[in-house]
Amino acid sequence: MRNCYIHSAVSISAQNTFASEDFLLDVIAHNTKKTQAIYPNFKDFIAPIAARRMQTAVKMGVVTANKALQIAELNQPDAIITGTGMGCITDTEKFLNSIITNNEAYLTPTSFIQSTHNTVCAQIALGLKCNAFNNTYTHGNLSFESTLIDAQLLIQQQEAKHILVGGVDELGTEFVEYVQMMEAKESKGIKVPFSEGATFAVLSSEKKVNAIKLQAITTILEASKEEIILKLEAFLAVNDMDANSIDAIILGNNGDAYDAYYELTATSLFPHAVQIEYKHLIGEFHTASAFAFWLGTKVLQKQHIPKDVLKNSRQNKSIKTVLLYNQFKGKDHSFILLKTC
């Protein structure tokens, strides 16, 4: 069975992660309920004739994907796989509201055709003139994780060598208000801002200098805290590891009551591992965990942990293996193992 290596990872987030070479050096504190990502100047990357129909998700996706390909020195991937929780929600809201406002009259097609979930993936393929395998997952907070599962399968089964994967979600304007309104009714709701972003990566069967290995990934639909501990131990065992093999854990704490999952995992299994959190910096959204994938890759490559993500004291040893754990409201759990080669 072939290994799966990460040749590049690029992220647009609510921090300056796209344009800056610094690794989360000067972070921005977000004290608002919602926050947009920090956009690059899209006009520098997308021709006006192509950009005129694109909303934020498509722009973020296309630009991030192209940079990921560039860093990996890849012109044409063998597959492009995208994950998105809400899809192109801006155009969805736009078309929906014009139906309601105009009572189904004088509607134009642009926002409808751009509203489908596969628009980002399609526009990446269109820009590259890439006829290869093209897939879009939309499975709540496992949308990005599904792209990794598909990509790993394509590589392991030798159906593809170089694969572009990514997760992207945009904030939109209306639906997010309703979601936040419901969240505000929770006794211990999400504390970090609602946000957006795009993370793309090139995965490959070829080992490169400094490449990081995607060792394993698994997803669990629903489980209690106690079951998660057992499932995590089993996941590590399948990969010939135990809790002591993990040097750092990256957790998806967002301040809500379900952070208890992370707390129990950290204290009961990984008291000696370096503990990293990130959602206070980039916010919460369906594909926020793709940022953790970017973060984990960078930590392993740079052997450095930015102070604003470090949650406990840093041990003075090298970081060879990182575990990512994310969940949402006690559902949509995912474990991802990244390793240096």
Place this chain on the structure above:
Amino acid sequence: MQVKELREELKEKIIEQLNLEELSVSDIKDDDALFGDGLCLDSIDALELIVMLDKDYGIQLTDPKEGQEVFKSITVLADYIAERTNK
């Protein structure tokens, strides 16, 4: 309305409706091809313009193929509208 004014109005509407924000009215010549090599508009733009014709000028095209002729250039489009309205 004079045909000349109508042409300028159409240019403004096209830029706005099709989100051609990098263009200004002076960039579109009266006889430039709107589709193909000229302005590079496509089939989706044609559908957008069909709705504009209906909404702003009360002219209904039922067959998208008709659009190919009508939207040939600003001159052709302006003449087409002028013939069908009393503006």
Place this chain on the structure above:
Amino acid sequence: MPNEPTNKDTAPRVAVTGMGIISAIGNSVQENMEALLASKSGIGSISKINTVHADQIRVGEVAFSNDELISQQQLSDDNNFTRTSLLGLFAAKEALKNAKITGINSYKTGLISSTTVGGMDKTEQHLKTFKTSSESQKYISSHHAGDSTKKIAKQLGITEFSTTISTACSSSTNAIMLGARLIKAGKLDRVIVGGTDALTKFTINGFKTLMILSDEVCTPFDEHRKGLNLGEGAAYLVLESETIAKKENKSIIAYISGYANTNDAFHQTATSENGQGAYLAMQKALDFAHLKPAQIDYINAHGTATPNNDLTESIAIKRVFGDDIPDFSSTKAYTGHTLAASGAVEAVFSILALQAQTVFPNLNFKSKINETGLTPTTEIKKKPINYVLSNSFGFGGNCSTLILSKE
């Protein structure tokens, strides 16, 4: 790169052991089969959605109302199932029953579903009352496309693996494909694969803006075709590793022999003039199955009856099959275009064609498309059928082809 042995040829074969469907032509596999054999279309006037376009469109509606589906499935009164979820659950349950699966977790079993509209049928009714009405608010969380899959997984007791695909009108073909790949790789023993989409105002108006909705029953592959009819429905297949199906003495109703996923990379909605994406999908699926074009006995075409699709699909078929075009038909004039569900709906029809050794006729065809001159099969045709090729193409250039076989 040295030639390493691949798993492709040594991996277990993927057997289909059950299927379930709900569509405009019936609420079970049996009812769908009867309608196909009787050349009976399910296209009619819209009755369940209040739209100003009602007189100008024809649609393929599922007969059951939401209330009927809810009571049949014994859901609680305060449920927040959307129509997409209700249709999906209905068809998925039939598929499991049909495959005689009782202990869902006696083998590693997954669910891969697909949808384009997700919970839109409820969102478009409640959007403007989300702020004020508690009755509306329960549908905020059911909007996203993964919701229907999660609800179906929960009802079926699936805990192992589940995901949702959304590649427009090729979605459920890609769900079938992922399921087959997971079985071949040994990651799952069994998987329920398919898709579901309800009719919505959103899609009716969307396709209306593209001016590709016909005001009559659609006429696939006809020179004078006026566009498509939207439909709704859901369909699922149960895929099992052949090894396990045989061990369990299951009756195998078909095999997934080949598949391919490509992208036309030409335009967000229009297809390339030579149908490149469609051509590549068919050709790659044949290569994957180690089949020559001449071995295909029947093509269940995508055939939406839009001017663009039917022309370029015909061109692509001619490029793959040359002068020796197999019997082909589109079944969209029976069910309407069921969007994300269409690939799975037509996979069910392809298996029925294998079982009945029958080509289902392409309804409403009168004259050949000038540019391509192809004539679909227009009457029930009994003949030996071993391999069926089924096409599904979508917005965003997504093209997928599936090959199903008897043996």
